[in-house]
Amino acid sequence: MRGGYATALNEALALGCKSLQILPYARHHAPSAEELSSFSAARSAAKLQLLVHSRFVPSLASSDFVRRDRSIKHLANELILTTALGGDAFVIHGGAYSPDSSLDEGVKLFARSVIMAVEQSSCRIPLLLENVPGGGRRMGGSLEDLARLQDALKPSLPNIGVCLDTAHAYAAGYDCSSAEGALKFLARAHRLLGFDAVRAFHLNDSRALLGSHREHHEHWGKGRLGSEGLKALLDREEFARTPGILETPKDGPDADRLNLEFARRLSV
Ligand SMILES: [Zn+2]
Known part of the structure; x- marks a missing residue:
């Protein structure tokens, strides 16, 4: 994203790609509505599949309400941008649960936070949970973990999947x-x-x-x-x-x- 949305798209096309993954925005750069809509139109015309990857590894599963709330807002903003960009799917990591907490509690908090962000952003784009290297309190290293995260979200987000x-x-x-x-x-x-x-x-x-x-x-x-x-x-x-x-x-x-x-x- 260093060169902006149009550059990213042109680079992918020059490489003969059929799909492209981008971060929702470059650091310190809030895209204008024109940038978003012209990217969305050019991307549709090019028939590229577009994945948007969450920039933050947000504290969606944190026991700390303030940190969790901040992460929900970040995620909602990313989902609003993804919708404006016309993304086909949004990739997100499970993050980690807090030291005073447990995997059970972490899964619950993560699911609740993601659902809140989806509701706040009115996002209809499928979310894909990504497996991570895991270890410690990080959730989603094992496929069992990933299944637990997916199961917790499925009742509210039936089109949830994995990457x-x-x-x-x-x-x-x-x-x-x-x-x-x-x-x-x-x-x-x-x-x-x-x-x-x-x-x-x-x-x-x-x-x-x-x-x-x-x-x-x-x-x-x-x-x-x-x-x-x-x-x-x-x-x-x-x-x-x-x-x-x-x-x-x-x-x-x-x-x-x-x-x-x-x-x-x-x-x-
Ligand atoms: Zn990855």
Whole structure:
């Protein structure tokens, strides 16, 4: 988002992307209504699927009312922007529960906060819960956790789904580096979350160790995941139209192109 909405869209089109994920706004920049509507029109014309990723990891599950309330307002603002941008889905992390609290309580507070933000923003765009590296009080590292978050939201938000991140899965202890491991992870996701719950992927290699609970995205081919597990995911026909987003490092002008080429070579 550094170059603004139009630049982000043009970059994606130049790379031949069919889907794009953006943060709802650049830091210190509140977009004008014109910027939002012209982006929304250009995006529809380009037929790109648009995911919007929450910028904050908000304290939606915090026991502290003031922090929670602030997070609800942040989230509601992001959802208002996502609607104005014409997003197809909004990706959000579960955050962490407070030290004096429990997973049970955290799940409840998170769900209540998300529902309040959706109501405040009148947002109708599907929310996707993303798996995280997990560890400690962070919620959503295991697929069981993710299922609990999803179950807590489903009665109020029936179109809730999930976005699976390969690097986070690996750091959480799911070995997606082999075809067998990736398909086992997927089968478990289907069983715990529902067959139609997986609506997007974050396709990242990881430098973090298996089960380390650390976040360290890496270029494809330079991390611990490699090509075998990725190919197994890309080969699944049920995900032929499911967006796969690269969140690999952007440390050079060719970084995105090279990572896309790596994935595209595997999916032919
Ligand atoms: Zn991700």
